[in-house]
Amino acid sequence: MTLSTSSLPQNAVATGPAGRAMAQPMDAGLLEGLQEHLGLERKASAAYWAMALWFAERELRGFAAHLMQESRGEQHHAGLVADYLIARGQTVDLGALPAPGQQWSDAEAVLADAFRLEADVTTSLQLLYSMAERAGDVRSTVFLDPLIQGQIAAENEAAHLLGRVRFGRLEAASMLLIDGELTAAQQPAAALA
Numbered sequence: 001m002t003l004s005t006s007s008l009p010q011n012a013v014a015t016g017p018a019g020r021a022m023a024q025p026m027d028a029g030l031l032e033g034l035q036e037h038l039g040l041e042r043k044a045s046a047a048y049w050a051m052a053l054w055f056a057e058r059e060l061r062g063f064a065a066h067l068m069q070e071s072r073g074e075q076h077h078a079g080l081v082a083d084y085l086i087a088r089g090q091t092v093d094l095g096a097l098p099a100p101g102q103q104w105s106d107a108e109a110v111l112a113d114a115f116r117l118e119a120d121v122t123t124s125l126q127l128l129y130s131m132a133e134r135a136g137d138v139r140s141t142v143f144l145d146p147l148i149q150g151q152i153a154a155e156n157e158a159a160h161l162l163g164r165v166r167f168g169r170l171e172a173a174s175m176l177l178i179d180g181e182l183t184a185a186q187q188p189a190a191a192l193a
């Protein structure tokens with residue numbers, strides 16, 4: 001269909017549900033997927049916080065600080081999705097969050113959960129990516145690219161930490177060593193604050 005732009009009023013632009021100017025409407029399935037993904041990032045943030053508290057309660061402050069940083073990272077990702085939805089003229093739907101799990105048998109079980117969490121987030125992003133491609137929504141694939149790249153790094157880090165803890169067989173000396181390393185890794189970030 002060809003529509004001469006000269007026949008439109010000069011200030012006419014398409015608007016989204018929030019009333020903001022919208023360059024390209026968003027596919028309904030993709031929009032729903034992005035809203036769900038935002039919820040998943042928020043859930044991941046709460047889950048990491050619960051994990052951080054579990055370690056803090058057991059005097060492992062390096063693990064706790066590392067997992068708190070992950071929790072903040074997930075909240076940041078949720079914020080990026082929210083900002084993107086607004087940039088696309090959509091409204092952000094913040095639903096209720098379930099309580100995170102807080103019962104683990106040992107540190108290995110906590111970190112196995114963290115690894116699965118990262119893998120789930122990556123799967124969700126991959127699904128969104130293929131939906132965006134099917135919908136011909138290049139803006140969304142460009143938005144998702146760095147998030148997926150970040151997930152590959154996050155999975156790698158989670159696997160490394162789980163592997164280190166398994167290698168040390170949860171023995172006190174090895175746990176304290178890893179805890180010290182995680183504390184040292186936090187210091188540059190803390191010094192900047």
Ligand SMILES: [Fe+2]
Binds near residue numbers: 041074077
């Ligand atoms: Fe995330």
